[in-house]
Structure formats: C-alpha cells, structure tokens
Amino acid sequence: MVRAIGEGQERLLHTRPVPATTADQLQALLRWERGSTRRVAAVLGVSQRTVQRWVTRKPDSQGRPSARHEQKIAELVRARWQPLVRARRRAAAEEGGVVVHTRARFGFKAGSGSSDDARMRRVTGRLDPAVTRQIFAALDAGASEEQHELVIGRALGHLYFRAAGTRAHGLHVALRDIDFIEFALQ
Numbered sequence: 001m002v003r004a005i006g007e008g009q010e011r012l013l014h015t016r017p018v019p020a021t022t023a024d025q026l027q028a029l030l031r032w033e034r035g036s037t038r039r040v041a042a043v044l045g046v047s048q049r050t051v052q053r054w055v056t057r058k059p060d061s062q063g064r065p066s067a068r069h070e071q072k073i074a075e076l077v078r079a080r081w082q083p084l085v086r087a088r089r090r091a092a093a094e095e096g097g098v099v100v101h102t103r104a105r106f107g108f109k110a111g112s113g114s115s116d117d118a119r120m121r122r123v124t125g126r127l128d129p130a131v132t133r134q135i136f137a138a139l140d141a142g143a144s145e146e147q148h149e150l151v152i153g154r155a156l157g158h159l160y161f162r163a164a165g166t167r168a169h170g171l172h173v174a175l176r177d178i179d180f181i182e183f184a185l186q
Contacts, residue, residue, distance in 0.1 A: 002181065003153070004140070004178045004179070004181050005135075005181055006139060008079070008100075008180075008181045008182055008183045009135070009136070009139060009183055011182070012093065012098065012185070013082075013085070013089045013093075014081060014082050014085060014086060014089075014091065014181040014185065015082065015085050015089075016082065017113055018077060018078055018081045019077060020075055021073070022054075022065060022070050023055075024055050025074060025076075025077040026040070026054055026055055026069070027055075028039045028052075028077050028080075028081075028184070029043070029044075029076065030075065032057065032080060035051050037055070043076065044069065044072060044073065045072075046069065048185070058088070060100075061132065077162050082155045085156070091138065092185055093136070093183075094129055094130050094132055094133045094136060095129055096126050096129060096131050096185070096186045097126055097128045097131070097186060098127050098132050098178040098183045098184060098185060098186070099124065099125070099126050099127075099128075099134055099183070099184045099185075099186065100123075100124070100125060100127055100152065100155075100156065100181065100182070100183055101122075101123075101124040101178040101184070102122070102123055102124075102152075102178060102179075102180065102182070103120060103121070103122045103123075103178075103180055104120070104121070104123070104162075104174055104175055104176065104177060104178040104179060104181070105118045105119065105120050105121075105175070105176045105177040106118060106119065106121050106123070106153070106156075106157075106174070106175060107119075107173070107174040107176065110130040111113040118174070118176060120177075120179065121158050123160050125155075125156055125159035125160050126186065127155050127159075128151075128155075129136065129175040131172045135151055135152065137149070138151060149174075149178070150175075151175065152171065152175055152181075153173050153174055153175030156173065156175065157172070157173025157175075160179045161173055161181065162172060164174070
C-alpha cells in the first residue's frame, strides 16, 4: 500500500514520531505559532473562536474538528514536523541508499518449469541511491500504489531473487499485498 510505503518513509525521515491525535497536532500548531489561536486559525482558514473551541478541554464544549479539518491539520503538522532533520535524513538516504525490510506477497513471471505462485515472504535488502531517489520522487509526485510496488518490487527482485544480477535473468518479480515495510539508513 502507498500508505504503508509513505508511513515507512515518514518514519525514516523523522527522529521523533509525528503526533498522532488531532489534539496533539493542534498543540504542535499552537507551539509553532507561539500560542496564538488567531495565527493557527489563519493558517487553517477558520475563525479564532473555532480554534479556541477545538483546544478547550471542557466536557460540554463542541471542540471537535470536522474530518476535513482534521485532515488539513494532520497535513500541516506532517509538512512542518522536523524540517531540518527530515532534509538531512532524506539527503543521506538519497546519497547512500536505504535498507528496506518488508513482508509482502511476491509473485514471479518466469519461464516454464518454475513456480509463479505468489506467496508471503519476508525480505530485507539494501536499495542503491538511484532506487531510493526514484522512490522519493514517486512519493513526491503522488504516484499510485501500483507504481510504488513496481519500483520496490523490481529493486527487491534484483537484489533478493536474482542475486544482484548473477542468476535468474528472465525472472520478473511482482510485489503485492504489503503487510509491513520499514526503511532504515545505512
């Protein structure tokens, strides 16, 4: 899933996890805007009173953002979370490559006499810098799930199943049903 791939890349680029709840995300926005509900409201495109209701913790208040506003808050926080750390780690990943560890369904398209039945496998391999840059570019461009799976499946197929190009030259690996995927710097 693109979500799994995107979340794996997010974990790679940050040293601390992005706040998960909307309340924590609002607190982060307030901290960045030096406690000003007016500036947070301007960034979100709502009234100051609406932001004040959202951050008030009274049981009788209607302090819950709509789903559209929750998504906007999450996107703003994710975009602004640890920008210098994210830039340094992304540069290091694009320069030195990353190690990917995944459990996914791998299938094959190979010549006669081989089994092309897809099955769940746990695979770990080091992706070279060119593939890492390709993955980040696809994520930045908003690529589809199939495009991400194609890039990562091709790279892992080359490393794991074709032994870095030393065997199984006609083997085409298809990656599907990602159970989990983790990225780490070298």
